[in-house]
Amino acid sequence: MIIKIDILLAEKNKNGLNIKDNKFGQLMHLYSLAMREVERKVNLINEDYREIYEHDLINHVICRVKTPQSVIKKMKRKNYELTYKNLIENIHDIAGVRIICPFKANVFEVVDIIREFENCKIIREKDYITNPKKTGYSSYHMIVEVPVELDGTQLYTKVEIQIRTMAMDFWATLEHEIKYKSNGKISEKVSKELVTYAKIINKIDNRLMKMRNKRFKGKVKLIDNKN
Numbered sequence: 169m170i171i172k173i174d175i176l177l178a179e180k181n182k183n184g185l186n187i188k189d190n191k192f193g194q195l196m197h198l199y200s201l202a203m204r205e206v207e208r209k210v211n212l213i214n215e216d217y218r219e220i221y222e223h224d225l226i227n228h229v230i231c232r233v234k235t236p237q238s239v240i241k242k243m244k245r246k247n248y249e250l251t252y253k254n255l256i257e258n259i260h261d262i263a264g265v266r267i268i269c270p271f272k273a274n275v276f277e278v279v280d281i282i283r284e285f286e287n288c289k290i291i292r293e294k295d296y297i298t299n300p301k302k303t304g305y306s307s308y309h310m311i312v313e314v315p316v317e318l319d320g321t322q323l324y325t326k327v328e329i330q331i332r333t334m335a336m337d338f339w340a341t342l343e344h345e346i347k348y349k350s351n352g353k354i355s356e357k358v359s360k361e362l363v364t365y366a367k368i369i370n371k372i373d374n375r376l377m378k379m380r381n382k383r384f385k386g387k388v389k390l391i392d393n394k395n
């Protein structure tokens with residue numbers, strides 16, 4: 169099977185995208201391969217780290233490819249005409265890899281390691297840990313492109329990587345659940361309460377990191393926390 173991304177691009181406005189189309193399925197397959205490639209690289213980092221430092225850098229990794237319905241929903245929400253070109257160029261999180269680390273310092277260690285990945289292009293980084301979102305959301309986001317080989321053709325394909333601590337993940341998962349259950353609409357009171365909890369969680373993360381720095385003094389790269 170050969171997927172020619174430029175052919176898909178050339179068809180930009182002629183035939184809009186159709187999730188039942190074979191081409192759509194092939195494109196999703198490409199994202200899935202890219203996601204697995206990032207996952208493979210990330211798992212290797214953890215193995216190497218464990219070998220050197222005798223503890224984990226990463227607690228666990230979650231991967232997913234957006235469902236066709238949720239791709240279309242996102243394109244509509246962002247007011248993009250439903251074309252392959254718009255999908256490839258503007259929807260960055262079709263393939264997603266979430267890396268959950270024990271400590272805040274680990275998140276930045278992982279970021280540094282990903283920046284050094286061979287053949288991996290960093291397209292965008294957003295540090296919602298140093299600057300959390302208004303909602304209270306904290307996480308480090310990277311959009312990368314990795315080469316995926318299909319029948320001898322190398323295609324750079326986007327993957328969104330979210331890196332966060334277990335505490336940040338706990339907050340984000342429950343906040344998402346609460347919002348989802350109320351169709352994305354929450355009262356000002358609930359929203360403020362969630363921000364308060366995010367701040368408490370941030371304090372806990374910082375204190376645990378200090379504890380970890382004392383415990384592993386001389387055995388890990390110490391990253392001081394500035395917020």
Ligand code: 0O2
Pocket residue numbers: 242260261294301303304305309339340341343344
């Ligand atoms: P889903 O269903 O989780 O995938 P983008 O459209 O992604 O290029 P944007 O809006 O700048 O551009 O993305 P951003 O801010 O980097 O956030 C993307 C993803 O981060 C979201 O994906 C969520 O997964 C997560 N996220 C961002 N803000 C919040 C938040 O306040 N709470 C929680 N729980 N998660 C958040 P999607 O596409 O919104 O949804």
